[in-house]
Structures are given as structure tokens and as C-alpha cells.
Amino acid sequence: MKHSQQAKPLLHIAPALLLTIFFTFQAAYATGETGDLTAKVAALELGMDGYTIGTKLSADKKKYSSKHMLSDAYEGTYKFSDGELSVVVAQKDDTVLALYQRKEEAGIDQARKMITGLVGLYSDPTAMAHDKLVYWAYNETGKIPEEKYNQSRENAEKLDVLATVKFNSDFSITDETLDEQQKGTIYFIISSDRLSKEFMGND
Secondary structure, rough: OOOOOOHHHHHOHHHHHHHHHHHHHHHHOOOOHHHHHHHHHHHOOEOOOOOOOOOOOHHHHHHHHOEEEEEEOOOOEEEEEEEEEEEEEEEEOEEEEEEEEEEEOHHHHHHHHHHHHHHHHOOOOOOOEEEOOOEEEOOOOEEEEEEHHHHHOOOOOOOOOOEEEEEEEEEOOOOOOOOOOOOOOEEEEEEOOHHHHHHOOOO
């Protein structure tokens, strides 16, 4: 499966960049900082269908994964499907790194249904951009409110984002004049880029 640019930190990393990530984070992993980061991500309880990023696969899910493997995983990870959900897992210790779902040739009704499901799980989003991206951002204490997110942008302050939930669409999800027959790609991804970088390349 190919993903749009928003998923690039996890799903489209070039070999040269993987080497950079490996040497940058190798020392942190050795000192146990990865364990601390994993615990912080897990505490946010971001996930669905029995999977939570930052936690390890259960024995049943591990057994299930072996029969539903996907071939396009990157170094340091393996990937499998569970229904329409794809699960990205660290090879080292079976920690769940990301969950995503992608639909090709989707319509506006499918897009709205996907967003409604995410809002049901994660409440109001942190931000929306270009009428195509809906974004939930989390720091160590929980979801970053929209007001704080907007203030930080206005003041050019950097937010310490630990994990995100992102929905993206090829077409506007707010345009009421949109042709109901229009089709495009939609997807969501639940992930922590910081945690993924810690594990990738660390076999």
C-alpha cells in the first residue's frame, strides 16, 4: 500500500535515512530511553480493535499476525492486516507502532463515516487543514486542545507532540457542492513518529 506524504515518517523512509535514524537513536535505546518513551505512548491509549500503539501484541494477536502478514514492511518492523486495519509492529519486541486504514476510490460518504468513527473514539480534533486533513495531536498529558494548538502557531511556539491521529482525503470533506460521485483516496493513521524512529533499524 502506498501512502500520502503525511504518513511518510513511518511508511516511506529511504535506506540512507534509516541509517541516520539508527545511529541517532542507538544510544538512547541502549540507555533505556525507548522503554520510557514506549510507556508514555502506551499511556495515551490510542488505538482500536484491540490494538494500542506503544503496547505489545497479545499472544493471540501475535499468532494471528503470522497468518496475515503483509510484504511491504520496512526494516525493523513487520506488518499485517486485521480486516481493513493494517498493523505495524516492531520486530524487536512486538510493540505496536502504528495502525492505519486506507481506502481507494472512496466517496464523500465513506470519508465522513471514517471521520465520524475517529471522532467517536477521540472526540473533537486538534485541527483541520485545507478541508482535507483532520488532526488529533497528543503530548504526554493527553490531547492538545484546538485553542492551545492555534495559540502555539500564532506565537511560533513548537509543540511537543508525542503521538497523532490523522485523517487525510484527496478531496474536500466540507464542500457541500461536492459531486457525490467524486472518488478519491482516504486514510487514517494512528502513530508516534518518535517511537517509530526509535525502533526502526534497531534489530
